[in-house]
Amino acid sequence: MKIESITLREIRMKLKSPFETSFGTVQDRRILLVEVVVDGTSGWGEVTAGETPAYNAETTDTAWHVISDFIAPSLIGQSVSETSELPRLMAQIRGHEMAKSGVENAMWDAEAQLKGVPLHRLLGGTMEEIACGVSLGIRENPESLVKRVEEELRSGYQRIKLKIKPGKDYEFVAAVRKEFPNIRLSVDANSAYSLDDAPYLKRLDQFGLLMMEQPLNWDDIHAHSKLQAQMQTAICLDECTLTAIELKSCRIINIKLGRVSGHTEARLIEQACRAHGVPVWCGGMLESGIGRAHNIAMSTLPGFSLPGDVSASQRYWSEDIIEPPVEVTEKGTIRAAETPGLGYAVRRDRIEKITTRRSNWGARHAAR
Ligand code: OSB
Ligand code: MG
Numbered sequence: 001m002k003i004e005s006i007t008l009r010e011i012r013m014k015l016k017s018p019f020e021t022s023f024g025t026v027q028d029r030r031i032l033l034v035e036v037v038v039d040g041t042s043g044w045g046e047v048t049a050g051e052t053p054a055y056n057a058e059t060t061d062t063a064w065h066v067i068s069d070f071i072a073p074s075l076i077g078q079s080v081s082e083t084s085e086l087p088r089l090m091a092q093i094r095g096h097e098m099a100k101s102g103v104e105n106a107m108w109d110a111e112a113q114l115k116g117v118p119l120h121r122l123l124g125g126t127m128e129e130i131a132c133g134v135s136l137g138i139r140e141n142p143e144s145l146v147k148r149v150e151e152e153l154r155s156g157y158q159r160i161k162l163k164i165k166p167g168k169d170y171e172f173v174a175a176v177r178k179e180f181p182n183i184r185l186s187v188d189a190n191s192a193y194s195l196d197d198a199p200y201l202k203r204l205d206q207f208g209l210l211m212m213e214q215p216l217n218w219d220d221i222h223a224h225s226k227l228q229a230q231m232q233t234a235i236c237l238d239e240c241t242l243t244a245i246e247l248k249s250c251r252i253i254n255i256k257l258g259r260v261s262g263h264t265e266a267r268l269i270e271q272a273c274r275a276h277g278v279p280v281w282c283g284g285m286l287e288s289g290i291g292r293a294h295n296i297a298m299s300t301l302p303g304f305s306l307p308g309d310v311s312a313s314q315r316y317w318s319e320d321i322i323e324p325p326v327e328v329t330e331k332g333t334i335r336a337a338e339t340p341g342l343g344y345a346v347r348r349d350r351i352e353k354i355t356t357r358r359s360n361w362g363a364r365h366a367a368r
Contacts (some may be wrong), residue, residue, distance in 0.1 A: 001082070001083070001107075002038065002086065003076055003078050004039070005361065005363075006036050006360070007034070007035040007074055008032060008033075008067050008068060009351070009359075010033075010064065011321070011354045012029070013288060014027060014029070016316060019137040020139075022138075022163065022165035022191065022192035023054035029286060030051050030356075033045070033351065034105075035106060037110070039110075042342065043108065043109030043111070045103060045108075046288060047063045048098050048101065048256065049096050055190070062096065062099070066093065067094065067099050067102065071099060071103055072359075072361045083110075083111045087264050087265065090104075097260060097262075098261075100261045101257055105263055108262070108263050108294075110341070112341045115340075120300040120343075123297055123298065125302075126302045127300040129302060129329070129336060131306070131308070132332050132333060132334055133184070133311075134159075134309065135188065136149065136152070136163060138163045143175070145176060146179050155328065155332075156182060156328060156331055159183075159210065159306070160185050162176060162185070163188050163189075170204065171303065173207050180269055185207060185209055187212050188238070189214055190214055191218045192215070194214065194216065194217075194223075194224065195216060198230050198231075201215055202230060202231055209233045210234070211233065212235055212236065214237060221249045228248060228250060228251070234252050235249065235251065236248040236252035237253060237254065238251040238256065239242035242269065248297075252279050252281070253269070254281055255270065255273075255298070256282070256293075257298055259264070260288045267301065273303050274302065280303045280304055282304060282308035282309065285312070288320065289313055289317075289320040289321050289325060289326060289344060290322060291327055292310060292313065293326070293342040295308070295310045308333070310326075311328060312326055312327055312328045318336060320347075321354075
């Protein structure tokens with residue numbers, strides 16, 4: 001498989017409504033798309049970095065820099081026999097997992113197409129459909145949150161996750177739990193608390209939550225192990241991973257393709273978690289259809305035993321960049337596409353219209 005061309009673009013997409021987390025509020029997304037041409041076949045990937053370095057250190061702009069100045073020039077013209085060899089070729093670049101993931105995943109799409117198989121099959125997925133939940137941003141008051149939850153449940157979603165932050169937590173969770181005593185409910189604090197808040201966080205134990213996601217600092221595995229020892233609720237780590245299992249910092253792991261640098265690493269983490277009996281699920285980063293399609297393919301791996309945050313395109317976008325858009329069944333599942341590669345058509349016309357910058361590396365850059 002020879003990497004013949006790499007095109008990096010930035011597109012602008014506006015979320016249907018603002019999404020608030022403890023990090024802040026986002027509505028105008030600046031997303032990087034990567035298109036690679038391998039042996040004449042195009043594959044697509046998405047960089048899932050945010051506009052600000054709030055979730056992790058990467059941003060849309062750091063990813064642009066790292067892909068443009070380091071990843072693309074070093075990969076162009078190179079050949080590999082399988083995409084799983086790509087991480088080794090990028091190993092001299094420390095960190096910048098989301099930038100690497102955008103490129104690696106584009107190559108996975110191309111490889112699946114070249115082999116004529118759906119991406120989920122190539123990855124070793126075993127499920128035909130994946131279980132879906134939703135992630136709900138912070139709301140003004142508990143009443144409006146309860147109303148949103150009701151709507152999402154009516155659409156069939158199997159698990160509801162509430163974003164929380166200090167002051168917008170206990171009453172909101174209590175109100176939802178009171179109205180819906182039996183639903184699968186979880187919370188995500190996006191690092192908004194400290195270990196000193198343990199007695200306060202323990203008050204959430206009474207709500208029988210499926211999990212509490214990333215209550216403490218994004219890379220503080222040690223503090224999470226102290227908190228988990230005191231809490232009944234399973235802690236799920238999103239912003240840091242494997243050592244966390246060893247240290248008993250959590251009982252559940254959220255795998256995000258971008259955070260872990262792509263499908264190759266995601267698959268290794270899924271295997272390790274399965275070997276340890278730790279359930280995993282697929283988180284979201286407000287992706288366009290391309291990132292969403294990659295998330296669906298990954299979620300078919302056998303360890304993904306809990307509903308993820310991958311939901312319908314129309315919850316976020318009035319017009320997606322893939323065709324058809326991602327849709328959710330009445331049972332709250334998404335069926336994995338059965339056509340080769342990502343299984344969705346990429347709408348180049350639409351992408352062209354919303355592209356704000358673009359860069360290409362092709363044959364003329366390739367020394368090899
Ligand atoms: O913690 O899961 C998170 C969005 C941006 C940054 C962090 C997170 C999120 C989400 C988005 O929850 C969920 C989705 O894409 O549906
Ligand atoms: Mg999270």
